[in-house]
Amino acid sequence: MTQDIPAMAPPVRHVVVLCHPDPESFNRAIAETYCAAVRAAGHDVVFRDLYAIGFDPVLKTYERPTLAGFQRASDVARELALISQGDVFVLIYPIWFGSAPAMMKGYVERVLGAGVDPQAIQRNDASALLGGKRLLSFTTSATQTLWLDVQGEGQALRSVFDRYLVSAFGMHSQRHVHLGHITCQQSGRFARQDLSQVEEEAQRICDELRDPTNARDLACVA
Template sequence: MMHIQGPAVAQGGRHAVILCHPDPHSFNRAIANCYCKEVRAAGQETVLRDLYAMQFDPVLYANERPTLATPVLAKDVIAERNILWGCDVFVLIYPIWFGSAPAMMKGYVERVFGAGVSPEDVRRQDRGVLLGGKRLLSFTTSTLSQYWLSEAGQETALTTIFDDYIVHAFGMQAKEHMRFAQVTGEMRQPSAEQHLARVARQARRTCGQVASAARRPTS
C-alpha cells in the first residue's frame, strides 16, 4: 500500500461528515446539520464535506488507477485526505438513486478513500493509515416505502456492495446504517422531526463509542 502521511491532529473524537446531495435545502442536509450539532454538543469535532457545494470531481483519472505500480495522486485528492486526517468516524449521507449511491459519492470513495490502495491491499484487508480501524456510519434516504425497499432487496444489496465492501477494502472496524424511507417534498413535519430525533440519538451513541474507545488502554 502507498502510505500517504497526513498532518498532525489534536486528540479526541473527530467525525468526517460526507454529504452528497445537490439541493442545499434537502432533508439529507438536515441530517448532516443535526448530526454535526449533536457531535459538537458532545464536545467532539466535525469535518463537514458537502460534495456538491465543493464541486468535487468524482472522475478517476488514468494516472490515479490503483492497479498502477505508482499511481499519481491529484492535488485535490491529497488536500482532501489531509482534511480527513485523524478522523475516528466517517459518516456518509446520501439519497439512494437507482439502487445505489450517487455517482459523486462513489467517485469520492474511489478517488479519496481508495487513493494508493491496491487490489492486493484489498484482498489482505490492509489497514490503511486514513481509514484503518475507523468507524463507518451511513444515513440514506429514499422516496420509496420501506416495504418496497425490502421487497426489492435494496437494503441488503446496498449494504453488501457498498458498506461491507468499504469496511473490508479499507480495514475499517465497524459499520452502521440508518435508512429513511418515503422522504419527499410532501413529508410532514412530525415525520421529519421523528427522523431527525433518530439521527440525534445515533450521533450521541457514536460519540459515546468513540469516547469509550479513547479511554480503553492500549497494549
C-alpha cells in the same frame, strides 16, 4: 520540582460527507443535525458537502494505483489533508436507482481509496486512512423502507457498499440507518421524528467512543 502534565488526547474527529445537489434537502438537514449533536458532545467535525465544493468524481488514468507512474491528484491530496485523523466516517446520501449517487461512489474511489492497491485488499491490509475507524451511513429514499427491502435493494446496498468498505479497508465497524418515504410532502412531525433518530445515532456513537465497553450492537438498522 515541576510535575509533568500528561498530554490531553485530541478530540474525536467525525468526517461527515454529504452527497446531495440541493442545499436545502433533507439530507442536508441530516448532516446539520448530526454535526450539531457531535459538536455538543465536544467532538470535532470535518464537513464535506461534495456538490458545494464541486468535487470531481471522475477517476483519472494516472490515479490508478496499479500503474507504475501512479500520481495523486492535487484535489485528492487536499481532501486527504482535510479528513486525515478521522475517527468516524459518516456518509449521507439518497438512494438513486438502487445505489449511491455517482459522486459519492467517485469520492470513495478517488479519495477514500486513494492509492489502495487491489492486492492490499486481498491481503486484508488496513487502509492508512480508514483502518480501524468506524463507518456510519445515513441514506434516504422517496419510497417506503419496506418496499426497498422487498426489492432487496437495502440489503444489497449495505452488502456491496458498506460492508465492502469495512472489509476492504480494515474498518472497525459499520452501521447503516435508512430513512424512507422522504418526499416534498413529508410532514413536519415525521421530519422531526427522523431527525431525532439521527440525533440519537450521533449520541450513541459519541457514548460508544467515550466508553467502548458499553458499545451497543452495531448491526445494520433500517
